[in-house]
Amino acid sequence: MSNSIGSLAEITVYGSRTGMQEDSLTILERNRDSGEEWDLVEAKTSSMPGLYLPCFDMLAMEDAAWLVKVSEASPNVTRMEPHREEPEQCPVIDSQGQGLSPGMDGPEEERSLEQVQSMVVGEVLKDIETACKLLNITPDPMEWNVGNVQKWLLWTEHLYRLPHAGRTFHELTGKDLCAMSEEDFRQRSPQCGDTLHAHLDIWKSTAWMKERCTIGDNKSPGAEDLWSEADSSCSGQPIHLWQFLRELLLKPHNYGRCIRWLNKDKGIFKIEDSAHVARLWGLRKNRPAMNYDKLSRSIRQYYKKGIIRKPDVSQRLVYQFVHPV
């Protein structure tokens, strides 16, 4: 846990900007024959070991001012990945553009380390929160059951285009996982054990920080707000499809390419990538065989309930919430 800030910085550079997008599941396919289990389509991209920048550890700790300086010159500092495969992947991502942008006024270099750190932490928190919602797991790995662990593994593997190692971590709870050393990880998965271990470490660190934040006094207020953001779905009850669609629509940053508003005020939205939305829904509900045919049938059930309808001018893949927010 010693290198938490460094690790957090790592995932921010290589995680949030490349990871938690709708594209991360595009290679997630189910095995049509076995039907009941998520499976991998073999990633065509070679599994590069250098998915994160180890040296950023030191960078974040000692030289954050440098980072800010660089970012002033180039707002895209967070996308300096040495080898990005699929460069067409995510032009949308930087649209948020908050934080590391030239707009940051004032030359208060003393504050910059803190600023960068809390920004980094904030990004990680956001991404972890997104993943938690999508997978319906808690942010704290210690609380994961065997199924949660498998979901997390699958998610992380897809996110970083790792070869499938889930089976070698069978029957492990989150507690087991947390107790494992990097060596243990490497033993179970020589190819990507170290990467998995590093990412688990980030989750552990984040959970640990979160606990510190909520129990103790507000050390990093910006970051804490993100956790208290406890929105809609945290009510305990199983999520409804219409709620899930709303959540995706509320995060255009993450899902804008698979589902988006055509007219937010009227509640009209379009499913741009039906297969992808269905996969996300299946992942959320633990229905590996979910597809658009079935998802759309569920949407149609909403017609008579007055939750969703077809818009006045019916278009393919376009629906409308009867009661817009």
Next chain:
DNA sequence: TAAAAGGAAACCG
């Protein structure tokens, strides 16, 4: 050819 529509039955928390 994919999407839309809706009946029928199974499933599941």
Next chain:
DNA sequence: CGGTTTCCTTTTA
């Protein structure tokens, strides 16, 4: 039991 999920046939764009 409600809310899907699954499977299916027919129609539409």
